[in-house]
């Protein structure tokens with residue numbers, strides 16, 4: 001496994017990035033074969049770029065899933081494709097429940113399949129992308145194409161179908177024929193109105209004052225985010241995917257992936273999608289969070305964030321993660337929980353955002369192995385960065401780090417490149433709350449809440465994933481609802497417990513810290 005590259009995003013956030021993202025396969029399920037569009041050629045290209053990727057895997061759905069309780073393997077040379085990210089599965093017409101759409105429930109725990117109307121809505125997204133692709137294929141730019149689109153098309157070597165890809169294309173045609181054979185017009189649509197819509201470029205330009213630099217409110221590894229105002233006065237955040245080093249098709253795949261997941265999320269502690277735009281770039285339109293990210297409020301201000309708010313944020317993020325892990329038809333693993341991906345509403349209600357790396361896993365897969373490993377250093381669970389293992393527990397680990405940030409006011413990785421987990425571990429082991437608590441808080445925190453938070457954090461950042469609580473338990477622990485007494489007792493004998501756990505496994509506490517260190521050195525070299 002090649003060592004992942006690191007971007008230069010400062011010491012606080014070393015983000016792992018990939019040279020190739022298997023999620024690009026998502027496109028293969030979204031383009032229609034009936035048009036010889038760029039999008040289709042793109043699909044074939046994306047497919048063919050997977051080394052050893054079998055034709056059967058062209059839809060990104062494994063031919064044969066792992067046995068119940070087994071591990072889903074994403075590595076291409078295993079002959080299986082990735083657990084598809086995002087949209088790929090949403091409009092699926094397959095009868096196999098495991099390959100059906102995400103259909104996350106609306107604030108309820110009941111999973112629902114997508115309706116015909118929902119599928120139709122998705123088709124409109126696909127059509128918009130196809131139109132965009134088709135425009136770019138035109139040998140001479142049409143006078144009707146917006147200038148921004150011309151810029152985007154300039155110099156880009158979109159490949160049309162080649163002899164080498166013809167065979168795969170034929171296969172794709174067959175794969176898609178079943179879906180495309182469905183008469184969209186003949187669908188008897190139930191009354192379903194999506195809460196999000198398509199925005200054209202003119203609307204986005206007007207809202208953001210032509211993406212004026214003054215409206216730039218955030219810049220991540222993949223996107224620029226602009227503040228905007230819609231004609232009805234509503235404030236929005238327009239997330240524009242950056243061109244950077246990624247190929248167009250990979251960017252499109254990332255975009256569809258994020259859109260596919262976020263469009264189905266409906267929870268007060270998760271970012272709310274208002275729409276998307278595919279003209280002049282790829283855009284997500286999101287509800288604006290007035291306080292920006294937790295990272296900026298916690299670390300970017302001289303004023304100390306009061307404990308009451310910190311605890312509210314902790315509980316809210318835990319609720320949001322619980323929803324993602326348990327209230328969707330398929331479990332959504334966020335994979336990039338960190339302070340800069342937690343946005344704060346007017347009244348400091350936290351919202352989990354940036355679903356660019358999120359994955360959903362079939363119910364019967366206990367876990368999944370991915371390559372390349374993506375995420376942000378300081379928040380990566382050991383089993384993930386060492387072996388690429390993905391399940392809910394990697395989010396639990398990252399949540400533990402976030403909790404430590406809230407408790408201590410420290411960064412996940414400090415200016416001396418020390419990981420917060422490494423710094424906090426000895427203090428957590430002896431339950432030294434005085435040393436752990438952010439000195440800026442002085443004595444203003446609720447001692448019970450602080451006790452519960454530190455204990456929960458110590459369990460969440462356990463190096464053995466099986467020793468970490470799930471997010472249902474985390475919520476209960478934070479709220480002191482279930483087993484708080486039991487946890488209190490554990491906190492008293494916390495050190496003994498943790499040492500016991502160390503003894504149980506060869507993979508000891510020391511090994512874990514050494515691995516973390518080694519991994520960090522690798523990244524920062």
Ligand SMILES: Nc1ncnc2c1ncn2[C@@H]1O[C@H](COP(=O)(O)OP(=O)(O)OP(=O)(O)O)[C@@H](O)[C@H]1O
Pocket residue numbers: 015217218219220221222223224225237239271286287288289290292293336340341343353354356
């Ligand atoms: N809805 C929003 N309201 C206010 N600010 C936002 C909103 N969405 C994003 N931002 C700001 O923009 C920043 C970058 O957004 P985001 O994390 O989605 O971009 P990204 O490129 O995907 O990031 P990453 O590097 O984590 O992949 C956030 O940290 C936040 O400060």
